[in-house]
Amino acid sequence: MKKNLFLLSLLLMNVSVFAQATWIWYPGDYEIWLGNQMQNRRTERTTFMPPFWKLDSHYNLMDFHKEFILSQPEELELFVEGRYNVKLDGKILMGYPKRITVPAGKHKINLKVFNQDHVPAVFVRGKTIQSDASWRVTFEDKEWIDETGKASDQSGTTWLQAGSWNFNDPLVPPSQFKLNTKEENPVTVDKQAKSFLLDFGKETFGFLKLKGLTGKGNVRIYYGESKEEALATETCETTDFLEINQSAKRDSVMELTKAFRYVNVQFDGSVAIDGVSMLYEFLPVTERGGFRCSDEEINKIYDVALYTLHLNTREFFIDGIKRDRWIWSGDASQSYLMNYYSFFDSPSVARTMLALRGKDPVTSHINTIMDYTFYWFISIYDYYQFTGDKAFIQQFYPRMKSLMDYCLTRRNKNGLLEGLSGDWVFIDWAEGLSKKGEVSFEQLLFARSLETMALCAGIVNHTEDASQYAQLAKEVKGKLFQYYWNSEKHALVHSRVDGVSTPHVTRYANMFAVFFDYLNSAQKQEVKQHVLLNNQVPKITTPYMRFYELEALCALGEQPYVTKEMKDYWGGMLKLGATSFWEEYNPDKKGAEHYAMYGREFGKSLCHAWGASPLYLLGKYYLGVKPTAPAYQTYLIEPNLGGLQWIEGKVPTPQGEVEVYCSAKEIKVTGAAGTGTLRFKSKKKPTSKQGEIRSTGAGLYEMTIEKGKSYRVSYSL
Template identity: 25%
Template sequence: MKNYLAFLLLFLCVLAARAVAQELSSSGLSGSGLPPIFDNSYDAQRDSRVRQYLSPKRIVWMSDRSGASVVDASNLLRKGTGQADLVHRNFAKLISKDGETPGILFDFGKEIQGGIQIVTDQPANQKPIRIRIRLGESVSEAMSDIDTIQGATNDHAMRDFTIQVPWLGVMQVGNSGFRFARIDLVDADRELQLKEVRAIFEYRDIPYLGSFNSSDERLNTIWNTGAYTVHLNMQEYLWDGIKRDRLVWVGDMHPEVMTINTVFGKNEVVAKSLDQARDITPLPGWMNGISAYSMWWVLIHRDLYKNQGDLQYLRKQQKYLVALLDQLMEKTKDNKENLDGTRFLDWPSSENPKGIHAGLHAMMIMTLEAGAELCQILDEPAQATRCKTMATQMKMYVPDANGSKQAAALMALAGLMPAEKANTDVIAVGDCERFSTFYGYYMLQAKAKAKDYTGALNCIRSYWGGMLDMGATTFWEDFDLAWTKNAAPIDELVPDGKDDIHGDFGAYCYKKLRHSLCHGWASGPTSWLSEHVLGMSIVEAGCKTIRIEPNLGDLQWVEGTYPTPMGVVKIRHEKQADGTVKSKIDAPKGVKVLR
């Protein structure tokens, strides 16, 4: 009897819950889909990002510090609510008179992707008022005008614009990558009462499953900065940069995807971006017009499958992959790469045609070997054999790297030359000179293959750490340590006699202030440190079998985590007095650990 009554009570509760759910759904309060006033003709898409509002960390500059035209600016450093009110206190004033146009420059502490929220108060004149907003990845960019001298632009994202703001209201505007924002009152003889100025931070709210912590805080910061750089670029698609270009560049994606695998694990933005590149590039086209970028697409899929083991997704690439491999094999002559389209490795190597040829030849071998692996998995044995045979034949020709660190790194990774020779003769020459933020990752990989872990760690500290020394909170599109010799950091007004590290340098498509200071291809140290120092490598697809082989170099200890489809692997290594390393590894069920 008791069981019957309990069952009856449970049944009645289920019926009641269903009735409530149906009532909520019919009233448009269920929390899913569009409100019922919209019909099925609306093509609505959910945005997978969230937004947070950030108050400024500090005021870098004001046009007037006497209190005449900029009044109570410190009130804008208070934590905001985003709501106008009738209290009429704790606000700042910008007053334009006698031809003055007052302004304030804000620092939000870290680079973000998003816009600006302006909350106004209630001056006597109730008409809308014009203000100018300038967003910048550096102080100098936020203080600049769009011109042909310093290279400031509105390319790809508006970062310099004039808008109207309401009386006693809220205005939200902007969509760019920035850390600094300057606001100027444009209208003459007006008073702007600002209750709040907040940054609108748009990002994917995803956990950092991977981690890296060691006895060297500089390396820890570099690992985290690389992770954050890619996180910012994980918008609706996986971008190269959040200010410029905000596009899916497939070559840029390879180091980004390696970082995503290391930090976040599986994420929809990767497949979405890879598929977009495939779908808008029917063969015989090259992705982004660059033959190497179609090869990177193959290499990304190989590395993605190794990490995730998602055969169902890989099969969706089968038809395109097999045809692309055919096309690549047709672009050879006498067992040498003979690729058309734009011939490109990265920008710093772009004026070295012999180096580009050597790098593309090595990339072709790497791609065909990766293609053979994938075709074997996809039950395409004939194509796998063709790829292996072609790669073997191409290895009979060894081109000259012509002093290119980019080409030497790829040749070492492709097995075209001993890694030790590539490192000693080319990559290690001048230490971190002629590194690049993109191909620096492959230079580090070649150094690891040559067992030069000390040299690699020193370059990470010096080269990527050099950006941190210049005030960076994200890693840049390009960087040269020589730029830092007489330069002011990006978070200061540039004093007389000092170089503007953002406005005075750069080349090719990133001249001066057009230079992106948040570029995902620069995140290489993040995955490299987890792979080679923490020692995490994948033996069997989907992380079913992993190998842990740490290389601590001069570190006393290192610990961290790595996400797998079965859960997070936890690792800690400690160097003992006799130089040996004691390790503790905690792997989830389903993950076999080799040491």
């Protein structure tokens, strides 16, 4: 009986007998600190290139606490990053104890930690008491000492659940985190008397290593994503210069990582180098998704897209490995979606969103870009749908609210948003694209962000907020169609200037309105014919917006068209020798013109995260798997061959993979967690021995897919 009461007490006090001890910190602080470290590593030809937006810092004084009940005394080991004191039941223990014994009974332990350079963090390990996300933390406890010398046990501030990641070794604190590395050699070496020209065979990222370096003189290293860039010693984007004076041979590893395929190493004087390799740097992630089909070019596109995403999945999801190597919200929001269909690495998503948000007060849009603020909100909506992580929303709703408050204060007299001083209205890299006035695309993203706020307010039981945000979203959507829908153009027009709607039509707001499901059936068909399939509407040349354009077409059932577009666009890059996908691709360009951007000969990134969108499209709209309730409690499987003879693959969920095979005659599915619905068309009545098939009319059929069970359907496409 006593044992059962003890176990019940542990559960009630949020203690896990078998918990894994881990380093913990104030939620969001480590992500901000680590983001600062990473984003300030960028160089251009050895010149330091920091971000141009505000960077926040961690709180330097932190209080951690945990309440628990012990049936017997327990010894705790304490590991701390920073100067600290320890209190047991409100009374300070002298010195800097590394071990403490806690007597049986109900107790509370506090650790107060100061660290200016790194994030204050603690690791506590005992038989039953372990530091984990159940601990509480605050940066201002407002405590006081009474006349007996006892510290108060009351607090006037909010305690949050501790932040953590995967730092489970007490001797390796969070401040020492490094990505994994492995040594790799070039596939070809052109060695001359005083130079090496190396080809590593594909785009890669890491530290160059000079082997057996000796002598006196200079070493100049020129990196290139292309051979032309590595040979362009005056205009290549990244370089390293070394002064050498050493008699004994030793290996030298460059201090900073670089992106490259080719490396041009030149040296003078008596310098000698035995050879060159590199330490490939990477975040270890597991490939959980997969896709194969009857078209080998599409398979190659999938593989290169996956490699592109992997290269840009680092401490955070970054835009590109050559430049900028920063965390851009628009780029990251696409990486999240690709990640859900490949690695399903939720911690990377959460880390990136927290690093982007930073702290209060809000003084500008995220990355200074209005649309990037809205992508941040929308990404939280998606994150909840795919992962079901309510705790994230409960912890960070106040930061969501303060950011939305900032947006609301910047509305004009019409209740809409337009670029103000300090705002960058980006949308896309497109020559001649107007950003003036009230741009329809921004209002559309604003409406979706307000819908996200209404959803999240409901999750944290802020019913008044939820009602207000829902009403604001309804008003913005109403104005979107009142001001911008043009019946003669069969589309949303691009903008309003001085209260007058322009006649100009672009693809952006229209394609988002499709997959946001803001259009009725008739409007969707109008947009498809008069915008998305209309060559008179300015074309999109960046993979960034091709992502959304092709998603809209897939949402409209145009997968055969999208298959051709993928082969033309991404296949076009492959035909030019791409080993990762680019920041921008224009098939009209020739030769080295493909490498130029931003007025620089080699300014374009040839490994850009937003180039990997086929991962998402093939998973969501060909295999056809998507959640219809948070964390795949319910989900839809709606396979579409898209003109291919057969497709097969798997889509990760929080609890296993959904496996799908589809040809013109057969569908095979294995369910994961939750309850799935297989939906498909068939010219004749389909059959299955594993489940009941329901007709929903007009040649459409459905079948319920249960967790862990496999189904085979015979049908006729």
